[in-house]
Amino acid sequence: MAAYMSAGRSENAFSTHDFVPEWAQEEVSTGTTIMAVEFDGGVVIGADSRTTTGAYIANRVTDKLTPIHDHIFCCRSGSAADTQAVADAVTYQLGFHSIELDEPPLVQTAANLFQQMCYRYREELMAGIIVAGWDKRRGGQVYTVPMGGMIVRQPMSVGGSGSSYIYGFMDSNYKPGMTKEECLHFCTQALALAMERDGSSGGVARLAAITEEGLERRVVLGHQLPKFSNT
Amino acid sequence: MCLQESLSNVSLYLMCLYLHFTHRYYVSSKTINKLIQVHDRIFCCIAGSLADAQAVTKAAKFQISFHSIQMESPPLVKAAASVLKELCYNNKEELQAGFITAGWDRKKGPQVYTVALGGMLLSQPFTIGGSGSTYIYGYADAKYKPDMSREECLQFATNALALAMGRDNVSGGVAHLVVITEEGVEHVVIPGDKLPKFHDE
DSSP states (O other): OOOOOOOOOOOOOSSTTTOGGGGGGGGGOOOOOOOEETTTEEEEEEOOOEEETEEEEEEEEEEOOEEEEETTEEEEEHHHHHHHHHHHHHHHHHHHHHHHTOOOOHHHHHHHHHHHHHHTTTTTTTEEEEEEEEEETTEEEEEOOOOTTTTOOEEEEEEEEGGGHHHHHHHHHHHHSSOOHHHHHHHHHHHHHHHHHTTTTOOOOOEEEEEEEEEEEEOOOOSSSSOOOOO | HHHHHHHHHHHHHTTTTOOOEETTTTTEESSSOOEEEEETTEEEEEEEHHHHHHHHHHHHHHHHHHHHHHTTOOOOHHHHHHHHHHHHTTTTTOOEEEEEEEEEEEEEEEEEEOOOOTTTTTSSSSSOOOOOGGGOOOOOOHHOOOOOHHHHHHHHHHHHHHHHHHOOTOOOOOEEEEEEOOEEEEEEEGGGGHHHOOOOO
């Protein structure tokens, strides 16, 4: 369905939109939960799959894990339009850069391209992005570029509206030196917890593991998500 | 036995123990006790505007002790929670305070009630509240299991508080915990530097 983009925050004193539902006047948002974890040899990234326009779920099977290059992905949160536009622009820039260099680009380069765009247009954009991937120089890396346009490398990062609810879980359960399977399990649990509490996150949990060999994608359907006794 | 169940009681309390009283970005006090005793075996955790919370608990304490004298028996936890709820609901325009009422009574043993901002009253096996609680919903959902022992409850609450204090800029200082059982009430205080440390980035 075509996502409807309203004028945003303008006040319509005499609204001709009386018979249009409220959700059709809202901006499309990926209020969301995204995360990325480094491990020795690569990264694991994960996201939920809900896109909302107000209270309506515009897409319940969204893919928020966007490839930027062969071994570099980004996790998008915030305005769907803004993040798609920025990701497309960075994909182009990085592809061009990689051809010029005649070798695969660095994750740090991709992250910095995101950061430059997010910082320059910080007033107009609403985009929180996590860039993660693998390169030959530094292995698996996670860079977070939150709203405002700062950049910082972290061993693990969470973002989006659902992330607030899992900071405690993340702080207590993350340990450095996990294997790929442990990381995937950790991400699945964290996403499930966030999706349970955050109204803007839900659907299925999409995961991907990026290593030197390539990409491995997984989907954990709603009924397969881990359940916790209190919820 | 009562002891086991009362542990679920313990956790209630522990949940709201962050202790900073802030006026915008100024920390007025680092050692406030946000656990108010409203009767022998009933405590209240306060969150939100401290002035509002103190005013409400003062009025509630009076009403509960009056009710207890009239009934000639210790008040039910539900009754105490109800008193708070009435005050919050009837004054919802002016007030900005949330409460967790927990305690032990003879009829139902240990119980936890949450009284939200607008005056909703809800009974739950355990609950969390306050600004720092958003960061530990995931942790609490993952780690809570029913019928924990007293030590497990204390550990669960201490960990949860430590995690929340680590992330919320307006929570911190000292952690107050209270264990309420049929036998009595025990106060545990843990200074910030003695709280468990987790992997922090």
